[in-house]
Amino acid sequence: MRKIRVLVAKPGLDGHDRGAKVVARALRDAGMEVIYTGLRQTAEQIVETALQEDVDCVGLSILSGAHMTLVPKVVELLKRNQAGDILVAVGGIIPDEDAATLRRMGVGGVFGPGTSTQEIVTFIQSHVSA
Amino acid sequence: MELVDRLLAGDRRACARLITLVENEAPEAKQALREVYPYTGNAHVIGVTGPPGAGKSSLVDKLTQYYREQGETVGVIAVDPSSPFTGGALLGDRIRMQERATDPGVFIRSMGTRGHMGGLALTTKDVIKILDAFGKDIILVETVGTGQDEIDIIKAADTVLVVTMPSLGDDIQAIKAGILEIGDIFVVNKADLDYVDKAVMELEMMLDFNSDKGWRPPVVRTVANMGVGIEELAEAIQAHIGYLRKEGLFEEKRRLKIEMELLEVLNQLIVKEVLEKAKKTNEFDNLVDLILERETDCYTAAEKLLNPK
Ligand SMILES: Nc1nc2c(ncn2[C@@H]2O[C@H](COP(=O)(O)OP(=O)(O)OP(=O)(O)O)[C@@H](O)[C@H]2O)c(=O)[nH]1
Ligand SMILES: [Mg+2]
Numbered sequence: 001m002r003k004i005r006v007l008v009a010k011p012g013l014d015g016h017d018r019g020a021k022v023v024a025r026a027l028r029d030a031g032m033e034v035i036y037t038g039l040r041q042t043a044e045q046i047v048e049t050a051l052q053e054d055v056d057c058v059g060l061s062i063l064s065g066a067h068m069t070l071v072p073k074v075v076e077l078l079k080r081n082q083a084g085d086i087l088v089a090v091g092g093i094i095p096d097e098d099a100a101t102l103r104r105m106g107v108g109g110v111f112g113p114g115t116s117t118q119e120i121v122t123f124i125q126s127h128v129s130a
Numbered sequence: 131m132e133l134v135d136r137l138l139a140g141d142r143r144a145c146a147r148l149i150t151l152v153e154n155e156a157p158e159a160k161q162a163l164r165e166v167y168p169y170t171g172n173a174h175v176i177g178v179t180g181p182p183g184a185g186k187s188s189l190v191d192k193l194t195q196y197y198r199e200q201g202e203t204v205g206v207i208a209v210d211p212s213s214p215f216t217g218g219a220l221l222g223d224r225i226r227m228q229e230r231a232t233d234p235g236v237f238i239r240s241m242g243t244r245g246h247m248g249g250l251a252l253t254t255k256d257v258i259k260i261l262d263a264f265g266k267d268i269i270l271v272e273t274v275g276t277g278q279d280e281i282d283i284i285k286a287a288d289t290v291l292v293v294t295m296p297s298l299g300d301d302i303q304a305i306k307a308g309i310l311e312i313g314d315i316f317v318v319n320k321a322d323l324d325y326v327d328k329a330v331m332e333l334e335m336m337l338d339f340n341s342d343k344g345w346r347p348p349v350v351r352t353v354a355n356m357g358v359g360i361e362e363l364a365e366a367i368q369a370h371i372g373y374l375r376k377e378g379l380f381e382e383k384r385r386l387k388i389e390m391e392l393l394e395v396l397n398q399l400i401v402k403e404v405l406e407k408a409k410k411t412n413e414f415d416n417l418v419d420l421i422l423e424r425e426t427d428c429y430t431a432a433e434k435l436l437n438p439k
Contacts, residue, residue, distance in 0.1 A: 001154060001155065001244075002154050002156075003153075003154070003217065003242070003244070005150075024220060025220065027218070028213065028216070028218035028219060028220045029213075029216055029218060030216065030218060031216045031217045031218045032218050033212070033218065033219045033221060033240075033242045034218070034219065034220050034221065035221045035224060035240050036220060036221065036222045036224075036225065037224045037225060037228060037231075038222075038224075038225035038228065041228070042232075044231075044232050045228060045231040045232055048231050048232050049224065049231050049238075051142060051143055051146055052142060052145075052146050052237055052238055052239060053146065053238075053239065053240060054143075054146035054147055054149065054150045081143070082143070083143070
């Protein structure tokens with residue numbers, strides 16, 4: 001039987017992973033397999049992990065404000081590894097214009113601080129083809 | 131099959147995808163495993179088991195680093211429990227292995243226990259085969275040592291490490307019957323904490339008491355997060371391999387494992403075939419009703435399913 005696999009990663013230097021953990025648990029409770037890798041991930045580590053774990057979705061939690069450097073790098077590296085089909089979702093405090101830019105680059109979803117976990121679950125379920 | 135060719139050529143995405151097919155028990159997996167099998171048997175498989183939080187992942191990380199420095203390639207399979215209610219799982223072993231994430235000589239895969247039709251052990255053995263054919267010299271399999279299922283996984287290993295840590299309690303933590311028998315090497319991790327000597331002594335005593343085989347498992351102290359004792363542990367593993375080879379036990383052990391695996395596969399096939407036939411006719415449900423009403427019993431019903439008229 002197929003299962004949705006999601007990598008929840010926390011790139012960058014900020015030391016908060018409470019939000020990422022809450023999302024990770026919610027996805028698990030929705031029946032997904034969540035690979036959680038902890039703090040301070042580089043884009044290279046994230047992409048390599050996503051490939052080895054054969055995930056359907058990469059969820060990035062970024063609070064440091066570094067999203068415009070980190071996220072494009074992840075998207076670019078995925079594409080370079082013929083893995084552009086992996087859904088990328090970003091959570092954090094991200095201004096609207098940045099969110100629009102990220103979406104144009106290929107990010108599937110951008111979620112602000114007020115987002116309910118159910119919303120994220122539904123988003124992934126509907127974007128990952130069964 | 132194209133995926134298998136790519137696996138044998140060293141393509142890690144093909145490796146990842148094949149493992150997914152095996153985990154999903156997808157129909158394509160069987161044919162792939164057939165094609166992969168001739169290329170297996172070269173890796174040394176090391177099982178790492180022990181109670182939650184004992185430091186298994188930290189040890190796997192440092193052993194991986196050690197073997198890489200020796201020029202060997204390493205595959206890691208980290209198994210964590212799936213929720214029996216939702217089927218979901220939080221797989222967090224990689225947190226301790228981040229430094230290995232971008233090493234091209236290392237391939238790490240996290241697995242949930244799921245509810246595999248053919249059993250978790252069989253699935254894990256098939257994932258080991260994929261990594262073996264992928265060319266990994268050493269394959270480390272991490273699992274929490276609870277339940278028969280997980281003990282069965284560990285039996286797939288050539289060398290089994292049982293990891294514990296010092297505790298305040300009377301007994302050495304969670305060294306249950308059954309675990310003592312399967313350990314080839316015992317690791318007392320967190321040797322930087324109090325009560326290490328006590329833990330080591332207790333283990334040594336238990337092992338002396340239990341020692342009726344040619345190999346008396348050594349007890350090794352480590353501080354996994356600091357990388358202390360890793361070389362000693364690797365030496366103990368090497369000594370165990372040497373022992374198996376010298377006594378001719380290596381082949382014997384693998385033969386026993388193949389026997390066991392063939393039986394498991396046979397079991398699975400028979401059950402599947404019988405159930406498929408019975409489902410078409412409602413025979414299975416009818417028999418359950420009859421057993422419930424005491425009109426027949428499980429033995430008679432099972433024979434009926436096996437030999438339908
Ligand atoms: N003091 C001390 N802490 C350690 C040692 N080895 C690991 N730890 C810590 O113990 C905790 C658990 O380590 P892990 O390696 O994740 O243990 P595990 O057995 O893989 O845990 P599970 O997979 O959850 O069962 C982490 O916080 C480690 O940093 C050690 O030798 N000494
Ligand atoms: Mg672990």
